[in-house]
Amino acid sequence: MNTIPDGNAELKFQKLVGKLTTLSAWTEKQQLELEMACDLSVALRQAAETMREEGARFESYTVMLEYARVLEFMMTMLSGHKDIHPRTLRTIFRFSGLHVDEAYPE
Structure with missing residues (x-):
């Protein structure tokens, strides 16, 4: 395993972050999705902190897994600049017990 940082990998990562944070090229819907x-x-981090403080229970693991899977789906779609159908995202959020921004389209 190479333990020396690869400058090329760092450059690729910086380009990816730059691409994701350039919000001016994104639609208002995509900006709302990024904010969500x-x-x-933040909710995922809070769930992890709760698990650390109170001890891990099965329910905590399932909540973490749900949040992580939703976040992975959203970031995969956003990083590929693919459109997420609003009904799909609303359904995923509802099943995971998450709040959808009121400004998000129906």
Whole structure:
């Protein structure tokens, strides 16, 4: 395993982050999806902190898994600049017990 950082990999990562954070080229819907993904990552972190403080229970693992899978789906779609159908995202959020931004289209 190579333990020396690869400058080329760092450059690729910086380009990816730059591409994701250039919001001006994104639609308003995609910007809302990115904001919801950020909120979801905060909820995921809070769930992890709760698990650390209170001890892990089966319910905690399932919540973490649900949040992580939704976040993975959203970030995969957003990074590929693919469109997420609003009904699909609303359904996924509802099944996971997550809040959908009121401004998000129906």
